[in-house]
Amino acid sequence: DIQMTQSPSSLSASVGDRVTITCRASQSISSYLNWYQQKPGKAPKLLIYAASTLQSGVPSRFSGSGSGTDFTLTISSLQPEDFATYYCQQSYSTVFTFGPGTKVDI
Amino acid sequence: QVQLVESGGGVVQPGRSLRLSCVASGFTFSSYGMHWVRQAPGKGLEWVAVIWYDGSKEYFADSVKGRFTISRDNSKNTVYLQMSGLRADDTAVYYCARGEGSSSFEHWGQGTLVTVSS
Numbered sequence: 001d002i003q004m005t006q007s008p009s010s011l012s013a014s015v016g017d018r019v020t021i022t023c024r025a026s027q028s029i030s031s032y033l034n035w036y037q038q039k040p041g042k043a044p045k046l047l048i049y050a051a052s053t054l055q056s057g058v059p060s061r062f063s064g065s066g067s068g069t070d071f072t073l074t075i076s077s078l079q080p081e082d083f084a085t086y087y088c089q090q091s092y093s094t095v096f097t098f099g100p101g102t103k104v105d106i
Numbered sequence: 107q108v109q110l111v112e113s114g115g116g117v118v119q120p121g122r123s124l125r126l127s128c129v130a131s132g133f134t135f136s137s138y139g140m141h142w143v144r145q146a147p148g149k150g151l152e153w154v155a156v157i158w159y160d161g162s163k164e165y166f167a168d169s170v171k172g173r174f175t176i177s178r179d180n181s182k183n184t185v186y187l188q189m190s191g192l193r194a195d196d197t198a199v200y201y202c203a204r205g206e207g208s209s210s211f212e213h214w215g216q217g218t219l220v221t222v223s224s
Contacts, residue, residue: 001168034210036151043201043214044151050208087151091209094165096141096153 002026002090004099011104019075021102023088028068032092035064035073038101039084047086048073078104108132108213110202115218123190128202128215129183136160136180139205142187144198145217152198156205157185170196192222 003026013019023033031051036044046055048064051071061076075082083106088099114126128140142154155166155176164176173191178184185202199219203211 032209034208036211038151043217044211046210046212049206049210053208055210055212085150089151089153089210094156094163095167096156096209097167098143098151098153101150 001095002029002093002097004088004090004097006086006088006099006102008102009100010102012106013078013104014106015078015080017078019078019082019104021073021086021088021104023066023071023073023099025069025071025090025092029090029092031067032090033064033066033071034089034091035062036087036089037082037084038087044087075104108204110204110213110215112200112202112215112218115200115220117221117223118192119224120193120222122192123188124192124220126187126189126200126202126218126220128185128187130185130204131183133204135183139209140176140178140185141203141205141211142176142185143201143203143211143214144196145201146195146198149198154200155187189220192220194222196220197222 033051035048038044052064085101085103109131112128141156157176175188177186199217201217202215204213
């Protein structure tokens with residue numbers, strides 16, 4: 001199975017900061033990489049699919065890049081509502097896997 | 107609008123079985139693959155299983171393979187997760203999610219909590 005890693009596991013940031021989260025796959029997954037945001041007690045929210053396509057309704061401060069094994073999620077200017085946990089997920093294999101998550105807090 | 111509603115969670119003893127259901131509405135259910143994803147308390151997301159739109163294929167995470175089965179009834183707009191041989195580490199909130207073309211998950215249910223404990 002394809003293993004996903006994320007770094008950092010957590011980070012502290014301030015409103016207005018630029019934040020970058022990295023996701024790495026154990027083998028090439030082309031651009032089959034999705035990003036989610038999850039807040040406590042809520043279902044995850046899809047932010048980006050196919051590595052770089054912004055889901056409808058998601059603010060443009062979120063962006064994704066990468067292909068192969070290395071991917072990044074960038075928040076250009078962190079807003080108060082962005083404090084949450086972020087997960088990557090590969091959809092290259094039919095055994096889909098999530099990364100362990102990155103918690104973004106103040 | 108798309109709606110997914112899970113049910114069937116509860117407290118169950120180790121080794122016993124439980125069946126979760128997810129009723130879908132607001133879209134053509136028979137056109138979409140359906141997934142189960144779980145989240146143990148305080149932990150990350152873990153993909154569990156998928157069933158193809160027509161029920162022709164199923165795939166499972168290694169952690170549940172041989173113990174869980176997934177099925178669907180397109181006439182009832184419902185996907186099921188049959189869990190057997192439950193263990194303490196199966197304790198989690200179980201979400202159903204609709205698979206999109208990119209195999210991402212845009213639509214999720216609210217989740218149902220399964221607690222495996224004696």
